[in-house]
Each structure stands twice: as C-alpha cells, then as structure tokens.
Amino acid sequence: MKDENDYLTPVQVAVVIINTMLGAGILTLPRTTVNAAHTPDVWISIMLGGFIIILLGMVIVRLGLRYRGQTFYQYVSRITGRWIGAFLSAIVILYFMLVASYEVRALSEVTGLYLLEGTPSWAIIMPFLWVGGYLIRGGAGALARLCEVILPITGIIFFLTMFLSFGIFDIHNLRPVLGLGVTPVLKGIEPAILSFIGFETLLVLQAFMKTPEKAAKSVIVGTLIPTAFYVTTVVMVIGALTVDGVVTRTWPTMDLIRSFELSGLIFERFESFLLVIWIMQIYSTFTVTCYASALGIAQLTGRNLKSVINVLLPVIYVLSMAPHSLKELNKLGDVLGLTALCLFGLLPPLLLILSKWKAGKKDGIVS
C-alpha cells in the first residue's frame, strides 16, 4: 500500500509543473518569440500562450478525474483498447525520453560555452544523469520534494538578477504596444506555447494525488508562475537588447546578464547565478520527464521501475549525443515542441470524448 508520503499534494503538483516548464526555453524564449513576431509585443503572446495552456491542462485534468489513481499509461488502453493504447503510450514514452535527452544536451551546450569550457560533454552529462537517476529511484514523492526545495531558490535568484539589469533597461525598446496590430502577437503565440511544454506531466502526476479534483488549481498556478517568469524575461531582454539585437543572439537571456557589470557590490557579474538556477531547472525538467518515461515503460512492461531506470539512462545519454550541432539541437527542440502541441493538445480531448461516449454506451446497456 502507498503510505502518506507517496501522495502528492496539489501544491506539490503545481510546483512540479512549474519546474518542468522552466527549462531550456528560458534562455532562448526572447529570440524564438521575437523571430516569429518581429515586434516587442511578444509579452502579450506569452500571456495568451499561458492561457491556452491552462485550457489544455484542464482537459487533461478532466480526463484524469475519470480514472482516479491511474496514470495515462494505465487508462489509455481502457479507453482505446489494448493495442492502440500500447501504441499511444509508447509514443508518449518516447516523447518524454526525447525531451529528457534534449534538456541534457542543452545543458552540456550552455555550460560548455559559458561555464566549463574544455570539459568534455560526457563529463558534464554523465554525473548529471547519475544524480538524476538517483533522485527518481525515490519515486514521485522524492521528485516533488526536491522541486519544492529548488523552486524558491530559482525564483529569488532569477528575479534578482533580472531586475539588476534594470540599469540597461529602456522602456522605449518595448514601445509601441500593438503598433502593428494583433497579427504579430498571434504569430508569437506558437513559439510562446512551446516554452510552456511541461503541463503534460500531469498525465502521470494526477495519479499520485489523493484529491485529484484539486489538480485544476495546480494547473492554473503551475502555468501562471512560469508565465510571470517568461514575461519578465522577455520584457527585460527586449528592453535592454532591442528587438533587432535579440534575434541574432543564440542565448539572449544569458547575453542580457552578460551585458552589465555592477561595481561596488561583492559580485560584479551575475551570469553564473543565472546559470546555477538554470541548471537546477534543467535538472528538474530532466528528472520529471525521465521519471514519466521510466514509469510508462515500467507500467507497460510490468517491470521494476528501478531496473527500467538503469536501462533508460544510457539510452537517454545516446539520444542526447545524437544531434550533431547546435542547429540540429534547436531543430529537435522545435520538433519536440510541435509534437507536444499536437500530442497533448489533440489527444486528451479525443480521449475524453471517447471515454465519455463509451461510458454513455455502457450506461445505455445497463439501463
């Protein structure tokens, strides 16, 4: 039987969702959104994107409520039948696996560029994988508690470093608001939504909730807080680097922090702070997705979670090394985002309808 510690509270679920959303995207978001919109209005796109994500999340919550205590992998075959269910589960498992390897690779790219130049990427990635593997052996409870620890640290350091850049912030760079109408804003929504990928972990997490009804609240809080992070990022980055300056930088948020120095304080430069919290966020995103993937395999094949993890980590390592260049990595990120949108935007509503229809039919037979 599960003991009290294996259940997740609604707050914990919200925190895990936040930590999963905040990941590689935070360093590239200003560029990807501005590239699509070409106006400074992308902060509106991000807010709209957050709103859409809340709606999508709600569908997953409703779906989960019909199958209390079950993960997606368990209930999907009850809706669609065994084989289609197994197929869909396999796709979701593969998706989580790829996200995990994408995050790991992004970590090695950025730390290799700014922090540990000269350290081979395997030496960065392997310890990272081991520590991640160690955490998820503890299960969802351990995962959630770790997320609870790192989220406040992330928040404080993030907003502090962002606001320290106020010296080079110029409000004129963000004007005019809606100068070219709403079309650019709409164009910016797509890349904005991609940064909110992470809400789909609810497919797994809701099963661990004692009160799954409250998952809706978790989704709302879990999306609004990343929205605040993202809007702050985009506003500060564009305010300092201008719309035209953002589009050419690979990691614009890093460049924002690298663009100022404060003399007189103990610290003059703050990029290492940003990198530290960013690495923590990558770590949490990695562990959550890796866990979601491992749990799926375990439930699908009926094997022990721990042994699945032992096999999964090397696979993720190999996958993370697959992209040959940063360009390919970015492409993988885009493809993953689009897959996620299609997969978790369309699949849950379909399943929900199907499940209701099935239930209705059953009721009809009974009555």
Place this chain on the structure above:
Amino acid sequence: MGLYPNLKRVVVILWLLLLTGCWSSNEIEDLSVYVGIALDKGRETAEEQQLREQGATDESMDRVTATLQIISSKSSSSGDQSAKANQKPFMNTAGTGDSVFEIFREFASRRDLPVIGHHMKIVVISGGLARANRLDDLLDFFYRDNDIRPSCYVVVSRGEARKTLETKVPGSIPAFRLVGMMDNRNRTLEVIPAVSLSKLQGYLQSGTSFILQNVLSAQGEIKFSGAAVIKGKTKKLIGYLNEGELKGIVWLKGSGKGGLVKAYDRDSGRAMAYEIKSMKSTIKSRADGEKLSFDVNIESEGRLIELWNHANLFNRPSTKQLEAIFEQKVRLLIDQAIKKMQQQYRVDAADFGSHVRIEHPRLWQSVKKDWDSVFSQSPIHYKVQLKITEFGSLIN
C-alpha cells in the same frame, strides 16, 4: 551484495577521486588578462617586421592592427618597492592581420601566458579603420567569442587608437581610465551615454545611424571630444561631430545629466556660465501624409554659477536677459547639430527615428528602409526654455 559486503564503501571512496579538482580550471597567474583593445589600420609593428624578416610567415593582408592592453600580474606580486613603483601595471602589445581572432591566437606563439578576454572593458576603434570597414565585420569576433562579455564598451578615436591606451601617470591603467571617464556624465555634456557591445548590436541590426564617443590622445593624455557618426546603411564611419555639434544633439535628445552652458555677455564680452541641474526634451513626430516633421520642446533648470560682471555691479542684466543669452547659445548649438546631420552627413544621428517608430508604427514600416534621407528632409521645430532657479551662494 552479499558476496562483496564492502563494495558499497569502496565505491563511495572512489567517488571522492572525482572531487579532486575542476576539469578545465586555469590558474589566473598562468593567464594574461587583457582589459582593453585598440584596433588600428593595419601597420606592422617593428617587432613584427623583424620577426617576418627572420622567416615568420604571414599571408594575411594586414588589415587590422590590434593592440592589447594586458594587466601584468607580475607587478602585483612580490618585488622590492622601488622597482615596483617604476614598473607600469600594464603592457601594450600589438599584432597585425586580417582576422582579429588570428591576431589574438598569434599571441600564443609570442608569449608564454595565453591571453583571455573575460575582463575586457573597452574597444577603441580608430576612425580610419571604421571608415574603411563595416563595424559589424570588425567586431564580429567579439560578438561570437564566449569570453568577451557584451558589456564591453566601444569608442572611436579620430587619431591612432593605440595611443589612447597609453598614459604617463604611473600606476594607472588607461583602459580603466577610459571606462571611468564614461561615468562623468553628471559633470559635462561632452560624455555621451556609453555604448556597449550589446547596445551597439541593436543599432547595427536595426540599421539605424548612431554616434559613438570620440577619444583624442596627445602625449599620454586623452580627452573625450565630440563623436563619430556611423551611417546605418553602410555601418561605416562617415564623419565626426565636434564638441559643439555633439552638445547640440545632447540638448535635442535631452539626454544630458549635467554640465554647463557658457555664453558671453553681449556688451562686455565677458564669460558667464550656467550649470545644468536638469534637462528634458520632449520630441513629437508629426505625420502629414508621407511628410514628417518634428516638434522638440527642450526645458532645463539650472543655476547661474559664474558671471564675469563685477565692474558694472548696478547695471547687471536681469535674470530674464541672462536666460535669453543662454537660450540663444543652446539654440546655436542645436542649429549646428541639425545642419550637420541633415545637410552635411544626411543621417539621423539623434535617434529621431525611434519616435516615428513608436508614434507612427505603420508609417515607420514604409520609411524605415530609407530613414536617413527621409529624416534629412523632415523639418525640426524646436523650442528652448532655460530657467535660472538659483545663483549659488551669492544672492544674485
């Protein structure tokens, strides 16, 4: 596990080996930290010439000479006091080539300590070089490099850039002096807001014209004087603004933080000075169809800080008259600046374009391609209002 009860312990102890050090660490004593760079038109230094004569091959076309200002770590370490006092805390060393990165790596074959750019504070580009080369080409390496931070400043020197990295003051580091001078904006209108690499990239990408601070040097002394005008379309230097014209632009933009206006009394011809306490300018763009015009309203408050007029104590000009004299002086500066921008260089060096971008975003889409020439045909109407609010410690 039963077979090897101590295996866990052994593994844990082996883990400790991983904690022994940083993988890619470099001791600071083993590095040459450069803090400033001067880029000049390519001319081989004497050492380089001799090296080449002895057989060092170099097939580059000698476009750029980069002078690095390296902080010498040896000077700060032990040594007897007298020797230390005579020793300069920095060392300038130059290399020539057509790729900036190649020049930098060339130093690896010329000195034992590799150069690193984490602490680079300033790039000085010589005017001649900026006239002949696009700034985005010249600075490309600095933008790509992961050591050099985008917070590094960029200035132009009308003369030889390497001369601005020299000093006669023992113990001072010229690159730091240049950066420190940029903080003096509350004292003079001649220092314009510092342009960092990241700010510069915004300009270069958007294709607007802009100005960069100009540095002059003479015998180890340097001075910020006027500005270099970079044309947005070519991204090359097209000319300079002298100090008066630069002040005119500062007044137009209302960007000054402090400084003075000096004028002369019409009758006596003696000097008088107004110390700026505040400066504000509101620029409004007006679009009449395709025709653009600007209304600029400049307001300033300050104190009368010097007046050479004690001879005719009872016949002093009134405050109103003094204000009028100062206002006229400011108007003169502004007229000069507008004339230079609109008639001689035909570029918008005072960022009027961003007002159109913000106030008439749709019109901006059609004019931004050719903004500099649209700007030079747009009339600028301005009003200047100076207010003397106090007279210092003297009563009037």
